[in-house]
Amino acid sequence: MTYLVAADLPEKPAGLRFREALAKPGILGIPGTHNGIAAQQAKQAGFQTCYISGAAMTASMGLPDLGIITVDEVCFFIRQVARASGLPVLVDGDTGYGEALNVMHMVRAFEDAGAAAVHIEDQLLPKKCGHLNDKKLADPHDMAAKVAAAAQARRHLFIMARTDAAASEGLDGAVARAKLYMQAGADAIFPEALNTAEMFRAFAARMPGVPLLANMTEFGRTPFFTAAEFEEMGYKMVLWPVTSMRVAAKAQAELFAAIARDGGAHNMADRMQTRAELYATIGYEEFEALDSSIVKTIIPIGTPQRGAAD
Numbered sequence: 001m002t003y004l005v006a007a008d009l010p011e012k013p014a015g016l017r018f019r020e021a022l023a024k025p026g027i028l029g030i031p032g033t034h035n036g037i038a039a040q041q042a043k044q045a046g047f048q049t050c051y052i053s054g055a056a057m058t059a060s061m062g063l064p065d066l067g068i069i070t071v072d073e074v075c076f077f078i079r080q081v082a083r084a085s086g087l088p089v090l091v092d093g094d095t096g097y098g099e100a101l102n103v104m105h106m107v108r109a110f111e112d113a114g115a116a117a118v119h120i121e122d123q124l125l126p127k128k129c130g131h132l133n134d135k136k137l138a139d140p141h142d143m144a145a146k147v148a149a150a151a152q153a154r155r156h157l158f159i160m161a162r163t164d165a166a167a168s169e170g171l172d173g174a175v176a177r178a179k180l181y182m183q184a185g186a187d188a189i190f191p192e193a194l195n196t197a198e199m200f201r202a203f204a205a206r207m208p209g210v211p212l213l214a215n216m217t218e219f220g221r222t223p224f225f226t227a228a229e230f231e232e233m234g235y236k237m238v239l240w241p242v243t244s245m246r247v248a249a250k251a252q253a254e255l256f257a258a259i260a261r262d263g264g265a266h267n268m269a270d271r272m273q274t275r276a277e278l279y280a281t282i283g284y285e286e287f288e289a290l291d292s293s294i295v296k297t298i299i300p301i302g303t304p305q306r307g308a309a310d
Contacts, residue, residue: 010086014116015156018088021048022158022211027231030213032241034060034248035077036084040281042244043085049116050085052077053241054092060245071097071106075113082114084282090160092241093118095138096146103146104153117158119190119213120146122165122177137165140177144184151185160213162190167221171199175206182210188237189213195221197233204234213237218246275299 010017022028030049033039034056042050055065057077063069074091082089091110096103103120110118122143124136143161150159161181166174178189188211194200204212214235216225230238251271258268265272276299279285288294 008086013156014082014088014114015111015154015158018049018090018116018158021088022236024048027227027235028237029227030090030237030239032056032239032244033081033085033089034242034245036080037281038244038248039081039085039087039089040283043087044281048087049090050081050087051090051239051241052081052092053239053245054094056242056245057092059242059249067094071109075109078110078113078115088116089114090117090119090158090239091115093120095123096120096150099142100145100149103149107150107153107157107159111155111157115157117160118150119160119162120150121162121190121192122181137168140180143177144180147181147184147186158187159185160188160190161186162192164192166191166199166203167193171202171206175203178203178207178210187211190215193221195223197223197225197229200225200230200233200235211236213239215239215241217241218243 012020028049029047030051031042031047032053033042033050034053039050052074054069054074057074058065058069061069061073074093078089078091081087093103093106093110097106107118120143122138122140124138143163147159147161150157161178161184163174163177163181165177169177174191178191181189189207190213191203192215194203194214200214212235214222214225214230214233214237216222216230216238217240218224225233227238255265255268255271259265273281279297279299284297288296
């Protein structure tokens with residue numbers, strides 16, 4: 001699907017489609033998709049939803065994840081990911097870009113851009129990645145006011161409250177905050193940077209009936225767990241937030257080093273997506289079919305690549 005014309009657009013609001021995916025049996029896997037083609041590839045792999053990480057967005061722009069980017073910049077990513085994949089998209093809303101009125105603006109802007117869900121965190125600016133040290137926490141009642149504002153402003157958006165309190169206030173503090181945020185109108189809770197299976201289980205045991213999200217980011221405080229292991233611990237959703245961007249960035253670094261070393265990319269051809277594979281991913285033929293004035297493309301037989309011609 002190209003999601004380019006009205007007939008291709010999903011009929012149900014994105015937030016309702018996210019809730020339907022969450023209501024299905026089992027844990028909902030939500031891969032981070034830092035751009036449109038990553039979202040298309042996630043859909044082709046069978047995922048029902050995808051995620052836009054603040055850390056992945058900023059890194060793809062060559063910036064640190066310190067609350068620098070704006071609502072409008074995030075909406076650019078939302079529009080391309082939602083349009084490219086048609087999946088319900090969970091979006092990192094950082095600290096809500098301000099106080100209650102700013103949060104309400106963010107919610108409406110994200111909905112208009114095509115988002116299905118958002119999570120807001122209880123940090124103060126300048127915010128930091130949840131797995132880093134010395135995060136500054138907001139007063140829990142101030143955070144609850146943001147959650148209430150988000151719930152008031154939304155038409156269909158699924159509202160998730162993230163708490164970063166476990167590192168500084170312990171499990172008791174994180175649970176107390178989570179309960180307050182649920183009372184304020186959150187639909188789910190995202191406890192960030194839990195660092196043992198015992199902590200994950202203990203948090204879930206103290207939040208019965210609440211949909212919980214686990215963050216399986218690499219190189220952080222959380223050990224590697226599988227989706228099945230998180231489900232057994234009591235979690236309904238799991239993120240792999242920056243993974244696609246990390247893999248793509250590593251591959252690009254190796255490519256540029258190879259070009260500089262070898263004078264060309266010929267030694268990297270077996271690691272490239274072929275032209276045919278790329279066109280299949282982005283729906284090139286479907287776009288051509290929308291305009292009868294475009295002559296149907298014939299993929300050239302040129303530089304030898306993997307298997308058949310590219």
